[in-house]
Amino acid sequence: MMNVQSVPSAARWQPTARQSTLKLETDERWSDFKEVLGLLRFDGKVHEMNDTTLFRRRRLKAGQSALCMGQPFDGLYVVRLGALKTSMTHVDGAEHVLAFPMKGDLLGFDGVCKNKYLSEVTALTDCDLIKIPAADLFSPGRGCNDIERMAYWAISREIVQEQSAYALSHSAKSEARVARFLRIQSERFNAMGYSPNRFTLPMTRRDIGNHLNVTLETVSRAFSALDNLGIIAVERREVRILSMDALRDFES
16 A cells, blocks of 8 residues: 555656646645545445555646646546546647536546556646556555455446436437536535535636537527526626426426
8 A cells, every 4th residue: 555655756757848737736735545535435345444555635726737648657536625627639730529527526537548648637716636556546456455445436436427418418408408417516515515505606707608609609598598587697607596396397
């Protein structure tokens, strides 16, 4: 198990000149295994809780890149605080928004396959991440331990969420996708312990449209329609859900 003396350095990857301004800010704060389990809402069994296992935290400012496409895989990251955007840039320069990770979500699992990250992760707000080093997961000769079991469980959960997001962006009418997106955000805020009926969206409407495969105009039109019907109340990025049942009905 890792302890404070044996924790690897914050980042072995050396950024290119283009990426040098995107480096993560690292402090000397740590999170223990119990906190990581709680953030992930892990519901499996833990055989041996090791209180000496510590994971380094990383801080980002809004707009900074947490992970870059092509960056060598060095571990997984759990969002402790804040909100981010995961995206891929195609060869023609077009960006596609994959997800909006928030507290308790897992980052970097797409790096396991080819030993490099395949998407870009950008902070939408100031963030605090917890790193689970690759050495704690895939070192030769290691048996499957609680950290690995937790990581595999969290990876599986993220895959299910991405599959749901894909289905959301390729089904239902355009404005219904927006309603379903708001309902899902409500459920996510509720799972994090925040109000499910009043929350601030960290992402722009343009990013929402990109994620849902609809236009910015469609997103704005859907927000206006829901507001006019008394289903939600919107003030800039703050959303108040006035009727969850009506919001669900609008999805159909």
